[in-house]
Amino acid sequence: MTARFVRLQVILFLALGLLVVRLAHLQLVRGAYYRRLAEQNRLRLVPEPAPRGLIVDRRGRLLASNQTVFRVAIVPQELEDFPAVIQHVSALAHRPPDALKREYRRERSLAFMPATVVSYVPKDVAIRLEETRWKFPGLLVKPETVRHYPGGSSAAHLLGYLSQPTAEELPALKPYGVRPQHLVGRTGLERLLDQELRGRPGGLMVEVDHRARQVRVIGRRAPEAGAQVTLALDAPLQSLIEQAFGTQPGGCVVLDPETGEVLAMVSVPAFPPEAFIGPNTSVVRSLLDDPRAPLMNRATVGVYLPGSILKLVTASAALEAHVITPATTMGCPGSLTIGDRVFHCWNLDGHGPMTLRDALVQSCNVYFMQVGRRLGLKRLRAALEAVGFSRRTGWPLEEQRGHLPDRHLTEGEVAMLAMGQGEVLVTVLQGAVMAAAFANHGWAVEPWVVREIDHRPLPRRPSRRRIPWSPETLEVVRAGMEAVVQDPNGTGHRAFSPLVSVAGKTGTAQTHLPGKTHGWFVGFCPVDHPRAAMAVLAEYGGSGGDLPAEIARSVCEYVAAPEAL
Amino acid sequence: MRLSLRSSRAWDGTVLAAAASLAFLGGLAMCSATSAVNPQLGLRHATWIALGLALSFVVARLSPQRWMDAAGVAYGLTVSALALLLGAGAVRLGATRWLSVFGLSLQPSELMKLTTITLLARYLAGQPRPLPLRAVGVSLLMASVPALLIFLQPDLGSASIFGAIWVGMVWMAGGSPRLFTGIAASLLALLPIGWHLLHDYQRDRLLVFVNPHADPLGAGYTIIQSVIAIGSGQWLGRGWFAGTQNQLSFLPERHSDFIFSVIGEEWGFAGSAAVVALFGMLLGRTLHIARELSDPQGRLFLAGICAWLGYQVFVNIGMVMGLVPVVGVPLPLISYGGSSMITVWMALGLLQSLRRWEVHE
Numbered sequence: 001m002t003a004r005f006v007r008l009q010v011i012l013f014l015a016l017g018l019l020v021v022r023l024a025h026l027q028l029v030r031g032a033y034y035r036r037l038a039e040q041n042r043l044r045l046v047p048e049p050a051p052r053g054l055i056v057d058r059r060g061r062l063l064a065s066n067q068t069v070f071r072v073a074i075v076p077q078e079l080e081d082f083p084a085v086i087q088h089v090s091a092l093a094h095r096p097p098d099a100l101k102r103e104y105r106r107e108r109s110l111a112f113m114p115a116t117v118v119s120y121v122p123k124d125v126a127i128r129l130e131e132t133r134w135k136f137p138g139l140l141v142k143p144e145t146v147r148h149y150p151g152g153s154s155a156a157h158l159l160g161y162l163s164q165p166t167a168e169e170l171p172a173l174k175p176y177g178v179r180p181q182h183l184v185g186r187t188g189l190e191r192l193l194d195q196e197l198r199g200r201p202g203g204l205m206v207e208v209d210h211r212a213r214q215v216r217v218i219g220r221r222a223p224e225a226g227a228q229v230t231l232a233l234d235a236p237l238q239s240l241i242e243q244a245f246g247t248q249p250g251g252c253v254v255l256d257p258e259t260g261e262v263l264a265m266v267s268v269p270a271f272p273p274e275a276f277i278g279p280n281t282s283v284v285r286s287l288l289d290d291p292r293a294p295l296m297n298r299a300t301v302g303v304y305l306p307g308s309i310l311k312l313v314t315a316s317a318a319l320e321a322h323v324i325t326p327a328t329t330m331g332c333p334g335s336l337t338i339g340d341r342v343f344h345c346w347n348l349d350g351h352g353p354m355t356l357r358d359a360l361v362q363s364c365n366v367y368f369m370q371v372g373r374r375l376g377l378k379r380l381r382a383a384l385e386a387v388g389f390s391r392r393t394g395w396p397l398e399e400q401r402g403h404l405p406d407r408h409l410t411e412g413e414v415a416m417l418a419m420g421q422g423e424v425l426v427t428v429l430q431g432a433v434m435a436a437a438f439a440n441h442g443w444a445v446e447p448w449v450v451r452e453i454d455h456r457p458l459p460r461r462p463s464r465r466r467i468p469w470s471p472e473t474l475e476v477v478r479a480g481m482e483a484v485v486q487d488p489n490g491t492g493h494r495a496f497s498p499l500v501s502v503a504g505k506t507g508t509a510q511t512h513l514p515g516k517t518h519g520w521f522v523g524f525c526p527v528d529h530p531r532a533a534m535a536v537l538a539e540y541g542g543s544g545g546d547l548p549a550e551i552a553r554s555v556c557e558y559v560a561a562p563e564a565l
Numbered sequence: 566m567r568l569s570l571r572s573s574r575a576w577d578g579t580v581l582a583a584a585a586s587l588a589f590l591g592g593l594a595m596c597s598a599t600s601a602v603n604p605q606l607g608l609r610h611a612t613w614i615a616l617g618l619a620l621s622f623v624v625a626r627l628s629p630q631r632w633m634d635a636a637g638v639a640y641g642l643t644v645s646a647l648a649l650l651l652g653a654g655a656v657r658l659g660a661t662r663w664l665s666v667f668g669l670s671l672q673p674s675e676l677m678k679l680t681t682i683t684l685l686a687r688y689l690a691g692q693p694r695p696l697p698l699r700a701v702g703v704s705l706l707m708a709s710v711p712a713l714l715i716f717l718q719p720d721l722g723s724a725s726i727f728g729a730i731w732v733g734m735v736w737m738a739g740g741s742p743r744l745f746t747g748i749a750a751s752l753l754a755l756l757p758i759g760w761h762l763l764h765d766y767q768r769d770r771l772l773v774f775v776n777p778h779a780d781p782l783g784a785g786y787t788i789i790q791s792v793i794a795i796g797s798g799q800w801l802g803r804g805w806f807a808g809t810q811n812q813l814s815f816l817p818e819r820h821s822d823f824i825f826s827v828i829g830e831e832w833g834f835a836g837s838a839a840v841v842a843l844f845g846m847l848l849g850r851t852l853h854i855a856r857e858l859s860d861p862q863g864r865l866f867l868a869g870i871c872a873w874l875g876y877q878v879f880v881n882i883g884m885v886m887g888l889v890p891v892v893g894v895p896l897p898l899i900s901y902g903g904s905s906m907i908t909v910w911m912a913l914g915l916l917q918s919l920r921r922w923e924v925h926e
Contacts, residue, residue, distance in 0.1 A: 005856045012875050020838050024838075034793045
């Protein structure tokens, strides 16, 4: 063993000797060089931002991309005649010289770092500046990539926007290479997938002299572009719906009823996401101050009275509970008295005797109030919860849960709830999930929109929840929905199309504003093998049988086209 | 060599002097390294040194046989602590290395080194020479269970220490040179597979070791700045509390894994070479004591301690000078960290106890 101890000792001293040799090399041989680097603090990091990942729709159409813009900057260490440069830029870029000087003083950091004085100049101005640059040492036109949304404000609520990180956020983002001047996702998918989209910024480490002028490059890390995100969204369908809304505020969600993929998610009015990138605060201010709340996503965050679309659930629950059959006939005299209160049907003359199918087609209030009384609050509430009302749908972005009453209701209140009035609020997204459940024979799907990140499909979550309704019940209600559109007297007849079979249900919800109603349409198409389920809401937009039904028809005709989706 | 009973009760002067000087110098460097960030850390570091020193005196009074008998239990307990940690440990710095007991954070991987060395010493001492293949396999298993648990934390640096300990001890127990060349060859062959098992940041570190200038902002930044710090120390250093790299926070992790670059910057070649020399003194003396012991268990134990501390010293100092890849290994007796400090002092206490008992026999 002793021989081995000796060898171990030799190895130990050789290893320590090697360390001393290295120390001597660093400190004694190269010491002066390192001393200079340290003393004069002569290393600088020059960041190179990474291009943000693209967001594309299901067919690869660009939803969010990057665009080259031209910035005008001044490099302090090369500057010879500051006033002349300012004068020149001012003349070409149409900015007052004082503003340029202020900007320069604010942005100026290190002698070799270009200080941006104009953050955006059109291409022709950039070219003219570049042509004359040789006469003005220190002037620099630098191309830079910024986020660009080719569709303008299309799908803005879903995509979200970018803005500069706040002082509080910065410490948490710093390890990822985010600097104050970088942009981070603020809302929507830009925020949800910020880490994937962001990529990894690169940079140069340069050695500089005592006047901070670059002497040489010591190391470089190339920036890594962010990952491309592929959505299930269909961009033409999205803009088709947006155009159909026009200036009418509202929301719309179109789902693939089998998978829960979001094919379109519309919220009107919208906003241009690019407005938040630049320093143009007046646009942002006007968006924030707009009383129509264009920043709110009406498809997921807005909560609305459902009105008669809720009757689909009342009907299903009543069939399940056997309080009615498809053949049960009830008369509608135009009003119903419960206790000492009189409730009117929307048709004051009365609909006469009605079966379930007739009641759905005509959206008879008296019929459903009577059904609601037979059903009772407990069973009605359970059914509403089963289709997902007052629950999160599982949507990965911000959403509201809506509301169902959790107190005891009077008989009259229960009757009102059964026809979709009173203490109930739902989101458009919940409406679409409900429509999808009728389309796919009783499965409540979880809506999702991101298909692929970096060309790798996400582990698809087949998360569906079975609603405990029998196939017979669903068939009866589906037939009723088809009749709503097919029947010339149906409230949803405007959704009828000779090109595709549409099923649906309208809703016209009374609001706290007298005479103002929210218009709803929920439905799916084609009836036999549904490829799209949707909910359309027109905020204070009158009857659901008008604009919402027409939008639904456009959606269905688009979806039915052989080359669509 | 016969020592009088009186002096045998006392510590081995060389070991104590070397270890105490290292801890003292480390403490001074720590004050400078932490002053800008959190001066409290310096005070806490001093507490750990005092606690470690006191504990080493307690351990030195124990009979080494008692310690050796408890090897299996101690090993089992520390392995369970590591397993528990993997399951439910607090996540810090992206790695689960600390176990919180009554508000105190413990790093079981540190104690694991000591218990593994003890178990290996006990096991290998009972084996015939030349070492049978079965004993090689069993001892490898003893070292690789904790190594694997620590690798999963993930802590590549600490896991690799168990490799060094195993190699040192098996070689000392009579493993044939052919065995080690065989292992080295098969490791080389397995390298591509191992590459896949590494985390991205660990791969980055290895790549950056090959060329630190490839990533000046990330992992390479640390090495570049550390090398500049050490080099700028020149002969006598820039003075205590006067290193610009240190004081201006250019050095990341400078109170833990990169403490040596503070020493190099502020005390220059004189100071840093002295620290290396003190380690040489400590480890050389430990090997010398080991050689004098008649009990094979004790000899193997001290060989293991030497392999452990020697490896950490070489890898840590080599790392901050850009000689070896950046793996998170603390500098014994100097880097900040209570678990590490206490474990090293306990090991030194056991060394003393072994030496003392030998004389009594």
